[in-house]
Amino acid sequence: MATGRTHRPATRSRGIPEATVARLPLYLRALTALSERSVPTVSSEELASAAGVNSAKLRKDFSYLGSYGTRGVGYDVEYLVYQISRELGLTQDWPVVIVGIGNLGAALANYGGFASRGFRIAALIDADPAMAGKPVAGIPVQHTDDLEKIITENGVSIGVIATPAGAAQQVCDRLVAAGVTSILNFAPTVLTVPDGVDVRKVDLSIELQILAFHEQRKAGEEGGTEAPVVAPAVHGSPAAVDRKGPDGDVPAVMPA
Amino acid sequence: MATGRTHRPATRSRGIPEATVARLPLYLRALTALSERSVPTVSSEELASAAGVNSAKLRKDFSYLGSYGTRGVGYDVEYLVYQISRELGLTQDWPVVIVGIGNLGAALANYGGFASRGFRIAALIDADPAMAGKPVAGIPVQHTDDLEKIITENGVSIGVIATPAGAAQQVCDRLVAAGVTSILNFAPTVLTVPDGVDVRKVDLSIELQILAFHEQRKAGEEGGTEAPVVAPAVHGSPAAVDRKGPDGDVPAVMPA
């Protein structure tokens, strides 16, 4: 779900599998909570359950980082927090810009977990001149015109796009041209970027649609009641032949 | 990344692999765009590139749904839109409640892609009495006290949690008790739910941390120009064989 372009085998980066990397933040969060409660050590079983994964997976994940546990005892909380933080690159802090300070951008700017976890908002950028200078989350919004300058002067390599879909690709291009190499995209668009740039996408409607899929299945399962499927009568289209799907009548397509 | 609890093999649901389900919304979005431009048919190659995946994968994905294409020609756009919508359960519309109307909740409420894609905001709910009655995105906010009533009366089965982390589990429990079986969680917490309830999680700081991981790697690769990595004198990670024990300088742990 990341990767700059279709190529790049999404292969494990430096020996650590992508799937493992995606779980490290989860472990880190659970560990941080334990650390705050001054818990000195934790077993794979306990930690796994706090992170919502199973313990074998967790141990395998940690084994990619090294042997940081003690047999018969468990893991030293502080030590693990440090090792994972380092592995994730959180021992330095990353200046981040957020582009598009609408409802969502403002929500992101106000999100507390930001500063506390290795990231620092270097700037908020919006295309609306009326926003310029207005403080959001205590940070004055700057105009898109200065985007390149802001990126360069602050050494920003991570950008967050929270603009409308229509503007996202253009903003992305400018960010990349200015030197950003990692992008978190909240706009509902597929971004095209050159090799070497990572894009991750967060998309509300995709998540909801996935839930709807499972929800529908649940409804259909029990009692077999439901009969939601309307079944199209093969339209001017294909596979009249051996095609499976029910037939009935078609579209009435989606809105937009 | 979903699934109710550790168990449930995350197995394919009704023959359609989870990975495929997660891509259907992507295809649907690309198809909808084509549909709006009145494009009648599309090849796997074209559609795949619009959706940002490779064409073999797309064809394989579609093959799980049925044989909806025409060899030598491609796919009928309208027909596919309909089939995918149906598969995702978007031919009905799902009432959704959003709990926690802070910055993020408001942003979600204002998110346009909502109504247009098979979902309808049935209610906005917040624990702050001062919010009650105040309209957000044209919908009056209701108080948490009425949560159960709202869920039941509207037949809501999908809930969105946008509360602070501390309140999330409790809200989740109430939603589930009231009949919600799918939850989209924006709070940075692991939710525990009974079997049969799906949870999906959207987490800004996790995404950023994953980006930071890759970003760090990039910096390390090239000529080392960047030189950002502070590199604790500590030993390398893996191959250090029997690596072990905190010695020398360790932690300097994360804030929170």
Add this chain to the structure above:
DNA sequence: GATTGTGAAGGTATTCACAGCA
């Protein structure tokens, strides 16, 4: 000739289950 649909091959990820160590 073009493009789909799909077996088969190749990877990646998860889980099992137990040897090894504190």
Add this chain to the structure above:
DNA sequence: TGCTGTGAATACCTTCACAATC
């Protein structure tokens, strides 16, 4: 005895490559 670390087994996903079909 208790718990980690990890090979081996399994499950899942992606990609290849080509026969089937329009």
